[in-house]
């Protein structure tokens with residue numbers, strides 16, 4: 506929960522700053538000999554901390570409503586014989602497929618993470634952990650549907666999305682249109698805002714040796 510962690514990390518910092526300000530005010534008040542300073546001095550430390558935390562929470566700025574949000578997704582799966590290769594919901598003939606808890610659809614996983622990232626939500630592994638038997642062998646369009654639901658719930662729609670599949674084999678170009686059609690349907694987006702690219706990995710590393718497949722995606726969401 507990277508984002509939530511960063512938020513929860515930010516709150517104590519804000520509380521600390523507020524506490525520091527309160528403390529500083531209390532000190533200056535005491536220096537000036539005011540009655541409020543004396544009262545603050547008499548309060549138990551625990552009560553002062555609670556007051557500082559409440560003041561910090563009250564003073565926290567509201568989450569900004571952005572007209573657009575950008576998210577990046579990335580995923581990689583091992584390729585091994587005996588597994589299906591499903592990319593963007595399309596069954597692609599190959600001598601091996603993705604090792605995964607779900608159906609291993611590397612492109613859909615990437616798009617889900619890009620949307621969740623744009624919304625500052627926990628990532629796909631946190632929403633659909635591979636330790637949960639419910640997702641064993643699950644079709645990845647379930648994950649995408651949930652990401653789209655979360656996006657719509659927050660009042661956003663797809664602006665545009667750009668995906669790059671990286672695989673040495675098989676050739677992806679014959680499947681790009683079918684993948685794009687599927688993705689458009691799942692996202693409720695026009696084909697002119699959904700782009701699918703494919704690259705090899707120049708025969709180097711696991712990607713270039715037909716031992717893995719990866720995908721990158723960047724998405725822009727628009728506030729409706």
Ligand SMILES: [Zn+2]
Nearest residue numbers: 580610611614
């Ligand atoms: Zn994945």
